[in-house]
Amino acid sequence: MSIGNSPEDDRPPIEDDGPSIGRALQQARIAAGLTVDEVSSITRVRIPIVHAIEQDDFSRCGGDVYARGHIRTFAQAVHLDPTPLVARYDAAHGGRPAPTPAAPLFEAERIRPEPRRPNWTAAMVAAIVVVVGFVGFTMFSGGDKGKGGTSVAEGPAQQKLPSASALPPKPPAPKPTPSDSAIAAVPADKVTVKVTAINDKSWISAKDHNGKMLFDGLLQKGDAQTFQDGQQVDLILGNAGAIELYVNGKKIDSKFEDGQVERLSYTKGDPQAG
Known part of the structure; x- marks a missing residue:
């Protein structure tokens, strides 16, 4: 009786067309002139995790979500494009999980407002107020026409002040010279x-x-x-x-x-x- 291969052995191997994720990040860090301590300080990723990522050990990241985040921040700190590295991680670890479909939303029934009827009562009241005001204004202005003009007591002639345009312009204020102490x-x-x-x-x-x-x-x-x-x-x-x-x-x-x-x-x- 022969023993067949397991299903995992039948999966095609992942093609290796370049350095691994950890090796690529390590080379970029060295090229940028950064130490592991400086990368940890920049990315706020602990030093042991930085060492583990450079050795392609992502078990200390705490899960795929954190591993992707650490790869992305690590790559940005050493001026490397994180997109192909994250895609390579997804290909090696089963890809991203499919998003959960959102529950359907039920639109509430819209209530159509009833058309408003014109308020004839308010219109009539407004018209009456306008007529009464016009009549009162006419009577008041007619009574003033029969009265003589109001006399104004004469007094000493007021001195005419020169206009603002006739005054001589003020000289511009001198601009302070900037000094080293002021700068x-x-x-x-x-x-x-x-x-x-x-x-x-x-x-x-x-x-x-x-x-x-x-x-x-x-x-x-x-x-x-x-x-x-x-x-x-x-x-x-x-x-x-x-x-x-x-x-x-x-x-x-x-x-x-x-x-x-x-x-x-x-x-x-x-x-x-x-």
Whole structure:
């Protein structure tokens, strides 16, 4: 008696046309110059799970939904398109579950309002009020015509004031000359860094001189964050080309490229990249 293959052995193997999901994410992370700790800080995915994903072990993600989410955020942090990676995960794990059809909604019967009839009583009352008012106005104006004109007591002639157009124009107020202190309105005893996402979104990480995390997250286009410390502010810009920097009130003119990861440090005084 021969033993046949199980149904699972009859399934066609998944074609391997490139590196695995974990290997692709690991290569992209290395190319972006990020460590596992930095990816964990950017994505808020725990370090052991990041290591497991790079080894194609998704059992620690807590289910397919969380695994897809971790793959997507991981790929975005290392500037990789998450769509083919998520599709490859779905192909290897049975695909996405079919959505549950919504229950049919019953439309309530609409009650057609009855046509409103004209209110003749209100119209008649309004007409009577108009007629009475017209008669009263006519009688009052006719009585005033028989009276003489009202005399006005003469007094000293009022002095005619010159019109506004005849007055000489006021000289324009002098414009203040901007100074460095007015432009850099920041405390001189601290380092102040303002980060603004002007072209696109970007992952930002900021720490003080003791290594304490001041901010760690994603700035959408148009968002801004300001950091301040008594000695030093350390920055990591995930997409430096989208960022505009002001340090101690002065704009940093460095030209960063899109997708470039920059590590910067700023102290008190004139801005200098660390």
